[in-house]
Amino acid sequence: MLSATALSCIRGERRLFSGLDLDVGPGEWLHVQGENGAGKTSLLRILASLSPPAEGEIRWRGEPIAHLAEDYRRELLFLGHHGAVKEELTPYENLILAARLDGSELDEVEALKALARFGLRGREDLAVRFLSAGQKRRVLLARLAVRKATLWILDEPFTALDVKAVEMLSGLIVEHVTQGGIAILTSHQAIPLPNGKIIMVGA
Amino acid sequence: MNATLAPILAIIRRDLLLAMRRKSEVLTALFFFIIVVSLFPLGIGPETALLRKIAPGVIWVAALLATMLGLARLFAPDHADGTLEQMVLSPSPLGLLITGKIAAHWITTGLPLVLLAPVLGIQFDLDGGALGIMVVALLLGTPLLSLIGAIGAALTLGLRGGGVLLSLLVLPLYVPALIFGAGAVEAHISGLGAGGHLSLLAALLALAVFFAPWATTAALRIAIE
């Protein structure tokens, strides 16, 4: 479903990687590995169509993503280093507004259910800036749970999560993949997920 | 709901909600405007005829500066927390979302200036007709300031010394708005009629509505790459 051929990436004057091929289908997940500064984040951003590759092409369902534009973005969920969580807003508002930004309405029950699932019950109406770092990450996970997307691209999703949250996130990813979704992620720690594809980035 | 309008409204509602949560930013710009305008008579002297003459220019220059104040924070918070990436990746066209952000910026910084300007005009002894023209001119001109300013804010996003650079880029582009905006009131006072000025201001606004979100979007994509 998502395939890339001969990708290369140049940052500043440095060539991070070149001739990179990858291919992930429904029900598969891909672990992007490599040293610090090897270009893992750059690769994910290129795959998410945030920045163009220096060379090479990415296809989604056989079509170049540059042509698909919003049809690709509708099926994509990207989670970067910063989680796009607004500190001034409550977890509930964050969920509702993020959904609206994606062009969909999220109903109240669904939002509250997702927040409860990630242990944020009782924190729904507290501004995010009063939450702990781990709780902030959980708001993100709740967004993952409510967003209907086929392709997940997650950059270091396990950072700043406690043991229980790690379990929850890996549960989410497994659920997503077994339902025919695709996940591409980076992680500097061991991932408690079975049967992943692995790709190494770097010269 | 209309497919074009929905994303714009969604962003406006979100940004207004955020502005409510950090009221101090909005109020700072507003009080800056009031203070700058009130300082001029202290520097120049209380002579009514002179004050009436300089009032439109003073209020417009103060409005330019007050708009500049919030401009650096137009995209910076969204850039810092990753929301801007999500906007680029949203299925809704980025241009519409950006238009929404610019509209919200105008509602939180431009509109209060328009509403407050008559009060400040009275301080400068402007009569009712002149005040009315000034409000209309500001109503047409302040969205123009937000639209042009957004281009500068996007170009300087995440750069060192961004704030100062932003003024350097944007203030020269504000010159036509200043000339026609302040000119409208002056033309009315001198009996020439403000119609010409106001229609030119409206024409500039139409041009900017069409052109500025496009340029801003292009600049944001570059900044995010």
Place this chain on the structure above:
Amino acid sequence: MSNRIVNWFKYASPQSFYPLAGKLIPWFWALAIVFTVAGLYITFFAAPTDFQQGEGYRIIFIHVPAAWMSMFIYIVMAGWAGLGLALNTRLSGMMAQALAPTGAIMAFLSLWTGAFWGKPMWGAWWVWDARLTSALILFFLYIGFIALQAAIDDPRRADKAGAILALVGVVNVPIIYFSVKWWNTLHQGASVSLTKAPTMAATMLWGMLIMALAFWMYSIAVALTRVRAIILEREAHTEWVKDLPEVQGAKQ
């Protein structure tokens, strides 16, 4: 026809433009010097004394070409910038970057000479004349362009951001010009204009045109010199730069 297009694209790469520019520079310098000498001759010896403005009017022989060039270079710069955005050619951004300082100097010269003309004619170093005011704003636009590019480390981003600014600027330059002009007529500004000298004799017109050509050739020559430096800076790590004879030669 198609051959010609291929040729153009060949020279659009920095690698082939670098030696081409090197070959062209001396010719443009030669032309610049010839036109300058001819222009200066007309300025000081062929053109008669103006009966109204005396000898002071001779300043317009450099003021008007500088003002023309400052506007013209901005348009060319925006053209290169737009080309770079549309076709994603590396050379375009470098050309725009190379032109900006020359344009800024031209804008500065038109301000400076305008002030030196204005002092004896108007009695003040600075008059809010439409032409001077818009030259001042154009100067600010150049400074903004240069400052923006200087603030961005990644050359690709600098090129693109600069391109957008230049395009926004080029849309605004005529608007600014006409708005300032309108503002000026409303406020009953100076009645003596810099360019509409009362007696626009044929020799004066010729002198101005030849001086404009001299400025033009100068601008091309200096921009090409600068673009060669920029090409080397940007492409410093490529093989073709390392193989250049001027890099290979151990001493100057």
Place this chain on the structure above:
Amino acid sequence: MNWESPAAFFAMGGYGLYVWGSFGVCAVLMIVEPILASKRRKDILRSLRRERIAEQLDPQ
């Protein structure tokens, strides 16, 4: 010929300061700018050459 003597030429009918002030600054800028531009190229060439020599010294 317009000028009776070199002194008259430099006096410019009383406008000497203004005429020479304009032409002088113009000449200075137009001499300095090309020098700076070619210096910029020479600087980068010098550093490229230095880099090259350093590479040759390096056995790798």
